[in-house]
Amino acid sequence: xxxxxxxxxxxxxxxxxxxxxxxxxxxxxxxxxxxxxxxxxxxxxxxxxxxxxxxxxxxxxxxxxxxxxxxxxxxxxxxxxxxxxxxxxxxxxxxxxxxxxxxxxxxxxxxxxxxxxxxxxxxxxxxxxxxxxxxxxxxxxxxxxxxxxxxxxxxxxxxxxxxxxxxxxxx
Amino acid sequence: xxxxxxxxxxxxxxxxxxxxxxxxxxxxxxxxxxxxxxxxxxxxxxxxxxxxxxxxxxxxxxxxxxxxxxxxxxxxxxxxxxxxxxxxxxxxxxxxxxxxxxxxxxxxxxxxxxxxxxxxxxxxxxxxxxxxxxxxxxxxxxxxxxxxxxxxxxxxxxxxxxxxxxxxxxxxxxxxxxxxxxxxxxxxxxxxxxxxxxxxxxxxxxxxxxxxxxxxxxxxxxxxxxxxxxxxxxxxxxxxxxxxxx
Numbered sequence: 001x002x003x004x005x006x007x008x009x010x011x012x013x014x015x016x017x018x019x020x021x022x023x024x025x026x027x028x029x030x031x032x033x034x035x036x037x038x039x040x041x042x043x044x045x046x047x048x049x050x051x052x053x054x055x056x057x058x059x060x061x062x063x064x065x066x067x068x069x070x071x072x073x074x075x076x077x078x079x080x081x082x083x084x085x086x087x088x089x090x091x092x093x094x095x096x097x098x099x100x101x102x103x104x105x106x107x108x109x110x111x112x113x114x115x116x117x118x119x120x121x122x123x124x125x126x127x128x129x130x131x132x133x134x135x136x137x138x139x140x141x142x143x144x145x146x147x148x149x150x151x152x153x154x155x156x157x158x159x160x161x162x163x164x165x166x167x168x169x170x171x
Numbered sequence: 172x173x174x175x176x177x178x179x180x181x182x183x184x185x186x187x188x189x190x191x192x193x194x195x196x197x198x199x200x201x202x203x204x205x206x207x208x209x210x211x212x213x214x215x216x217x218x219x220x221x222x223x224x225x226x227x228x229x230x231x232x233x234x235x236x237x238x239x240x241x242x243x244x245x246x247x248x249x250x251x252x253x254x255x256x257x258x259x260x261x262x263x264x265x266x267x268x269x270x271x272x273x274x275x276x277x278x279x280x281x282x283x284x285x286x287x288x289x290x291x292x293x294x295x296x297x298x299x300x301x302x303x304x305x306x307x308x309x310x311x312x313x314x315x316x317x318x319x320x321x322x323x324x325x326x327x328x329x330x331x332x333x334x335x336x337x338x339x340x341x342x343x344x345x346x347x348x349x350x351x352x353x354x355x356x357x358x359x360x361x362x363x364x365x366x367x368x369x370x371x372x373x374x375x376x377x378x379x380x381x382x383x384x385x386x387x388x389x390x391x392x393x394x395x396x397x398x399x400x401x402x403x404x405x406x407x408x409x410x411x412x413x414x415x416x417x
Contacts, residue, residue, distance in 0.1 A: 023230035
């Protein structure tokens, strides 16, 4: 059958190995184990169906864009008020008012996890793609369909919030 | 470069995402600005904490099998060869189109449809018991028989003297309406004469066609539409038609 063997080989070598990254992103965006599994399964089926949209650059980025879009669709369908879009909060300036050093020794893993979970969805997404997956701004821009300037600003603001949360200040 | 401008860029600076010129500007600024220097340091600390590994959600072991199963069931139920399906669909579409075109082009004219109906009725009348509802050579019997059964009064005449005796009449359905059928005979040949009102039609001359070996004659006269069907030869049948018109 046309393309079938090629598709299966492509999946085994390029897509299946990134299931960890897919799950990690889905888990951070949905904040729930079961939802993350559902999203990963749905995203893989979509990737399987539309594998020809892969343009041969980076299968992990391609897959995570699908995971991310599946998540957003899923969240819209399953949790009505949850697309927190926080774009106009004046948190950049106020960050400077706290000139206290952040000490790694004082950063409790559980605290850090909670602080990231409490970030608005798109800030959380940017942090996960940057810090946990190590994507460049350009790659994040492509995965999230956002301009690079927006990626930059989301990351800056996400970090300011995290810093404040970890220093005990209200985010 | 002041602190306010710098704040937005510090994060990108820490990520190494600034171009060389801007990077150098930031470096120059933080040399003299302890607050921004601290921000850079804190962001580096934060980054290290985020990347330390504790935040990465490891997938449950069963997920790979679950996803594979879902993909397998999809390929099994949806193993559709799209390119071939597309070709098949377009062929089908083209076929339907051509068929429609051919049908449209070869669609019989309304008159031909009526002629076919007349012939069908004629053939049916040849089956035992179907020829006549009222069997009489007397037009004074046949004509009253029609009254009350039709919304018009068919002209009933006997042409026995001309060699075309009237043998009866019946009702039939042609062209979507109830019509009068007068049955005549010429030697061993039967003639079915179909007549119904057609008030808006002008008189027309007799046209003859042959369908499946039978002769079909058609004309319109005095607001009545006439059809004859018989295995009688055309010449004699046309002579009979002229008798009816007069």
